[in-house]
Amino acid sequence: MFTIVDEAVLLLVIVCAIGALSIKDLVGAGILFGAYSFMMCMLWAVMGAVDVAFTEASVGAGVSTVLLIAAVFRTTRKTRD
Amino acid sequence: MEHFLTEVLADHYNYWAYIALMMIGLYAMIAKNNLVKKIIGMNIFQTAIILFYVSIGFKKNATIPILDAHGAHGHEVVAHAVDYINPLPHVLMLTAIVVSVATLGVALALVLKIYREHGTLEEDDILNQLSE
Amino acid sequence: MRILGLLSCALLGALLIAIAADFPEWGDAHSPASEHLSPYFIEHTMEDTSVPNIVTSVLADYRGYDTMFETIVVFCAGIACFFLLGSYACAEPEERFYRSVETGVVLRFTGDARPRPDSPCFERIDPRWTPRDIIISMVGRIMVPFIQIYALYVVAHGHHSPGGGFQGGVILGAAFILLALSSNLRTMTRCIDHKVLGVLSALGVMIYAGVGVTCMVMGSNFLDYAALHTILGVSPVAARSLGILFVEVGVAMTVMATMVVIYNNVASAGRYEEGL
Numbered sequence: 179m180f181t182i183v184d185e186a187v188l189l190l191v192i193v194c195a196i197g198a199l200s201i202k203d204l205v206g207a208g209i210l211f212g213a214y215s216f217m218m219c220m221l222w223a224v225m226g227a228v229d230v231a232f233t234e235a236s237v238g239a240g241v242s243t244v245l246l247i248a249a250v251f252r253t254t255r256k257t258r259d
Numbered sequence: 260m261e262h263f264l265t266e267v268l269a270d271h272y273n274y275w276a277y278i279a280l281m282m283i284g285l286y287a288m289i290a291k292n293n294l295v296k297k298i299i300g301m302n303i304f305q306t307a308i309i310l311f312y313v314s315i316g317f318k319k320n321a322t323i324p325i326l327d328a329h330g331a332h333g334h335e336v337v338a339h340a341v342d343y344i345n346p347l348p349h350v351l352m353l354t355a356i357v358v359s360v361a362t363l364g365v366a367l368a369l370v371l372k373i374y375r376e377h378g379t380l381e382e383d384d385i386l387n388q389l390s391e
Numbered sequence: 392m393r394i395l396g397l398l399s400c401a402l403l404g405a406l407l408i409a410i411a412a413d414f415p416e417w418g419d420a421h422s423p424a425s426e427h428l429s430p431y432f433i434e435h436t437m438e439d440t441s442v443p444n445i446v447t448s449v450l451a452d453y454r455g456y457d458t459m460f461e462t463i464v465v466f467c468a469g470i471a472c473f474f475l476l477g478s479y480a481c482a483e484p485e486e487r488f489y490r491s492v493e494t495g496v497v498l499r500f501t502g503d504a505r506p507r508p509d510s511p512c513f514e515r516i517d518p519r520w521t522p523r524d525i526i527i528s529m530v531g532r533i534m535v536p537f538i539q540i541y542a543l544y545v546v547a548h549g550h551h552s553p554g555g556g557f558q559g560g561v562i563l564g565a566a567f568i569l570l571a572l573s574s575n576l577r578t579m580t581r582c583i584d585h586k587v588l589g590v591l592s593a594l595g596v597m598i599y600a601g602v603g604v605t606c607m608v609m610g611s612n613f614l615d616y617a618a619l620h621t622i623l624g625v626s627p628v629a630a631r632s633l634g635i636l637f638v639e640v641g642v643a644m645t646v647m648a649t650m651v652v653i654y655n656n657v658a659s660a661g662r663y664e665e666g667l
Contacts, residue, residue, distance in 0.1 A: 361468030
């Protein structure tokens with residue numbers, strides 16, 4: 179893409195995605211999922227999609243993360259896998 | 260080999276990254292045991308597809324798709340399509356993002372119901388309980 | 392099962408990568424995706440609708456039909472959450488905890504016993520209670536009006552800056568969720584009741600469809616905002632801009648109400664008594 183920062187963000191996105199799926203604590207998975215959403219928002223802002231980045235920042239990194247953690251709060255936090 | 264490196268890889272490596280993200284999400288939906296991890300995989304898949312679509316509409320040396328209403332040339336604002344990023348993928352993906360959060364809400368409601376029924380979120384435990 | 396999943400994902404990935412070699416170069420201004428329809432939108436949005444934000448004008452005017460059905464989808468998701476989880480709303484939990492405000496002593500009531508409903512000495516707390524944190528609840532309560540004003544700004548300025556109905560609606564819903572997170576779910580329920588939320592979400596969809604039907608009544612097509620110019624008393628171009636504003640308000644209402652409804656249901660598992 180443009181600069182080395184953008185390629186670093188892309189790499190960080192993949193690392194966050196794999197991390198959110200491998201971690202054994204569901205609250206940690208929710209938090210990493212919020213970080214993944216925010217990294218995606220930055221990628222789109224760099225690509226010039228400002229409306230999409232705005233929506234993803236409010237929806238993905240905000241409401242989606244809160245809903246996931248609220249659901250984990252009502253169920254169990256540990257997982258075997 | 261040189262053709263592969265310079266032409267194919269250098270121009271298209273970002274598509275490979277998007278495809279890798281999609282496959283990570285898809286694999287998580289199939290293979291993970293925990294229901295919440297499956298839902299996270301579904302969201303990763305959805306956002307990776309949105310990333311792929313939005314990257315199609317990008318144009319080099321073009322600006323964001325908001326016109327300068329009070330242009331420097333007086334009342335008439337002449338917009339050339341080459342100067343602005345393609346707004347059509349953005350519009351479609353706005354819908355996709357909001358639909359993805361709605362799907363997440365309904366999926367989490369289903370997970371809560373399943374937990375109330377079976378007391379666990381692991382898929383193989385639930386299948387064992389169902390087959391008894 | 393996992394090996395099969397891994398193999399199929401790898402195969403699909405390899406297939407997609409082989410296809411991706413045929414794509415045009417990233418950032419090409421003359422790729423097929425940017426040649427056919429979007430030059431019309433970019434060049435004609437100012438003279439058709441006088442809305443500088445091309446994404447908003449395409450979303451609410453040129454492709455208004457899709458946005459209407461998307462609003463209906465969001466509304467249906469809220470209804471689905473309510474129907475899935477709300478069936479346990481009648482049952483009171485077996486033990487309830489009350490804390491005396493002055494001394495901090497926590498009492499546990501079981502069965503049917505409860506203190507007098509409006510006694511100021513006792514406040515109800517959640518079973519997994521945390522110590523009363525005055526900083527977080529105060530700061531949350533102070534921040535909520537500013538967030539709501541910003542959300543209304545985003546909705547109103549969707550024509551000239553990035554924003555619009557969805558973003559403003561989600562931020563407005565997030566303000567209420569912040570109130571529920573920092574204080575209590577019951578505090579938020581006292582501010583906005585469940586019935587009001589249900590009515591608001593339906594009202595948003597009805598505003599959108601109502602604008603479309605009004606255009607049909609005036610003799611034009613469904614969702615053709617230029618037909619509203621006789622009611623509003625402006626030129627047809629300005630009528631399209633105002634029509635976009637009306638439908639954005641409807642979308643924001645529905646999205647806000649649905650976000651809060653989904654949070655209510657998921658955080659309290661349908662009982663609306665305790666929350667996060």
